Amino acid sequence: MTIRPYAAAHGTLSIVDKLYEINWGLVLLITIIACVGFAMLYSVAGGSLSPWADKQMVRFAIGFILMIVVALVDIRVWLSVAYPAYVISLLLLIAVEVAGHAGLGAQRWITLGPLELQPSEPMKIALVLALARYLHGLSVEDISKPLRLAIPLVMIALPAGLVAIQPNLGTTIILLLDGASLLFLAGLSWWWIAPTVATAAAAVPLAWRYVLHDYQKARVMTFLNPESDALGAGWNITQAKIAVGSGGVAGKGFLQGTQSRLNFLPEKQTDFIWTNFGEEFGFVGCIALLILFGVVIGYGVQTAMSARSQFARLLAMGIILNFFFYIMINTAMVMGLIPVVGIPMPLISYGGTAMLAVMFGFGLLLSVHVHRQVEIPRHSAGII
């Protein structure tokens, strides 16, 4: 639905035109999902806006404006800032190692003036940006050349390594998945992919031995046999399954979930918020929410495929895959499919940095959509 094809293709649309170009259907979906989040935060606080729902609304409002602004910025500008954004995020990750403070046994937070920041969140966006930019310049043939491949691998390994030593296993996994899937989409040869997957499978026992922290091992052990420690580490999984399962077909009804209200659920306002949703809205509600997520992802995929530049395509897919990995890992872990790794539910879980990062990502996705007709030469450095 391009109103002015030439202007669109050359990136010279006015602000008003761009606003018109924004995929407002996607914006509506995002807002609906965020509202589900507000309702859940209101519910887990025992039917109260404070302490979570009210703050989350403010963050969403800020994130919403950020998303629109990001959407209006020319896609070539994002190409230009991709590397600087990556470097800044990397520096922040190093800073958190040096000066960060701990939350729940992991060093994840840094204080910048009045702001509390989790640098791993912007890094997810910055990594996607930087990889998209780098891969934009490579042909399908180039990407499988070892020297060309080494650079994106280092780009992935650096932040993943820094996040892993925080330690934050969940985000590390997401960064690795983001990077790997972008390399895959950029056309990495199957001759690289197959041996890597095989090596990774072989590395699991070694990682168990030398890399994983005790608390991470405990989580895996507890996952494999939750009843072994029903009152200790298995408590979280057991109670989360009870919450989701007790929702049944139609759920107990809004504000009627007992598991979260009576504090049987851990981290009920952040990582485990899905369990409260499952308890109160049941199978019907969960499937409906999954369909909403699915539609958003579908929009993202469609946006990626309609873009004219490789940068935009990879950027859109990177953003939407990141979103998908969040949802997948979060729901799978709270429903006992995979071990507990600290991953929040995007748009729904309470958390400022994550909310802003997700909204920024959707802004980039919208920007790809708005500027989908813009062609970017392979060796362009953008327009800054």
Added chain:
Amino acid sequence: MPLFDRRDKSRYASFTRRTLLLSGGMTALFGLLAGRLYKLQIVNGGQYLTLAEDNRVSQRLIPPPRGRILDRFGVELADNRRNYRVVLVAEQATDGVEAALDAIGKVILLPPHQRERVLHDIAQNKKFVPVPIAENLSWEEFARVNLNLPYLPGVQPEVGETRSYPFSTELSHVVGYVASVSPDDKKNDDDPLLDLPSYRIGKRGIEKEFDAEMRGEAGVSRVEVNAYGRIIGELSSETGVPGKDVYLTIDCELQRFVEQRLGNESAACVVMDCSNGDVLALTSTPGYDPNLFNVGISNEQWHGLMTDDHKPLLNKALTGAYPPGSTFKPAMALAAVDNGLADLQVNCTGAVTLGNHVFHCWKKEGHGHVDLHRGIQVSCDSFFFEVARRLGIDKMEEAARALGLGAETGIELPGEQGGFIPSRAWKMARFGIPWQQGETLVNGIGQGYVLVTPLQLCMLAARIASGKALIPRITHQVGNTVQPKPVPAALPFSQAAFAAVRAGLSAVANEPGGTAYAWRITQAGFEMAGKTGTAQVRKISAEEHLAGVRKNESLPWNLRDHALFFGYAPVDQPRYACVVVIEHGAIGAHPQVQMTRDILLYAQQRDPVKMPVAYPVHAAGSTAGVLGT
């Protein structure tokens, strides 16, 4: 429209292919999530719902009020009193627990050891669990706490229930007491009430015997709790069934009189209604304060009760088995009459020789010519040695058992002893030696192997007085159920035998020369009959016999003989039977006879029909017989 360059075209084709591949993968993974949801919520939903309810709902038992114990006139002997107590909730003590205890210490007395216990309990429990600071406060103390409540953050006044025994020691052995549940109590009893931390169960007396009836059924309160066990709210509550009241045949006023009359002696007394076997008073002195066990007895108090040589924890009326001594003789006399010895005459010289053994009468110089009547009246041992020799142990055993001796009476109190009546078979089985005739003589005067409890002795008195096989009972109603009144059987003795023995028993108290004549009831119409007895505590050696038996008064207390007396009154139409046994109380003044006399007189005077006339009208100036008796 500008065209893609060739290279970008191949990139785009690859990108599209792989995007579709990934989309397929994402769809499959979402399908996996949906499948997991289906399993959790549809397939196992019911099971998880049950688990969630188990999490959420906790059942709390509400103890039902315990049934009361009342005497025959409805006087409360055990009831439930309000227990004013103060608890501390640590999390509500805004200035800290120490400060809260300091503050409460200014309002009520809080000794250091109690303070330490509170601090210990608070450390052991979660912060929202109320910990008792002080219990059983007086109304004044409780009111002071309530008045100062605004200055006592975290302190909560509470009103609970606690067992109360208004008559303290006077009824301790009948009523018994309640105390905390011990692990042994839980072994054979799965009543969930026993798990309540402050629950008390009956440990002695009626409290123990009728514990199940008085307990009632617990109410249940279903409450919602959170993950830490804090109660969020009540969902529903079911009131329990209150325990049943137990109505005794005891006359509280008579019981108190008996207790007073026995004084400081280590003694037992039973008063029975001769018409139906109702136990009107059952006392064992010294008693103890049952309230101590309810609120928690201190180590010193417990040690004191355990080491007292007067054995206050023992109900001697039921568990004390004593040689009956001469009080056994009327039973022998009954058998004698029915076995052709009604006209037996014995010349008492002070001693009887059997083989190379000499058996002494208690009166060294002898009673001279003695028949059955006089034999009972003066309690002549020589006469009853002859009765025993002629009856033989088998007939003696038969008579004693017919009168209810040697077996538990079955009274509704725990721990009753059956006493003992010896037999040939028992002697053989126990010692492997045949029965000796000398033993027949000794047992014939109530020494040797024979043992009776004061309750059995009272039943014996009532049976002789009534001629019926009365069985003592102490309860007449439990809840709304009236206890069946036992119909006493006839006793296997002739009326002539009863008449002869009763005449002898009357002579004991009412004819000069009788062993209790000095302490008879002199009021006309109230006279008693009875029989004295002395139970030897130690063997008297031959040397002592030669040197002259030492008087009981000159011996240490615990070597003196036991003093026994049973009586009934009024003598011509017996209504009350009474027994007093004083441990180590056999002295010349026969205190046990004096006590029985006073108790029987008091019991008769309490009877409205027998009340002495007030303002008696003298025959001379009589105007009318309106008040005639």
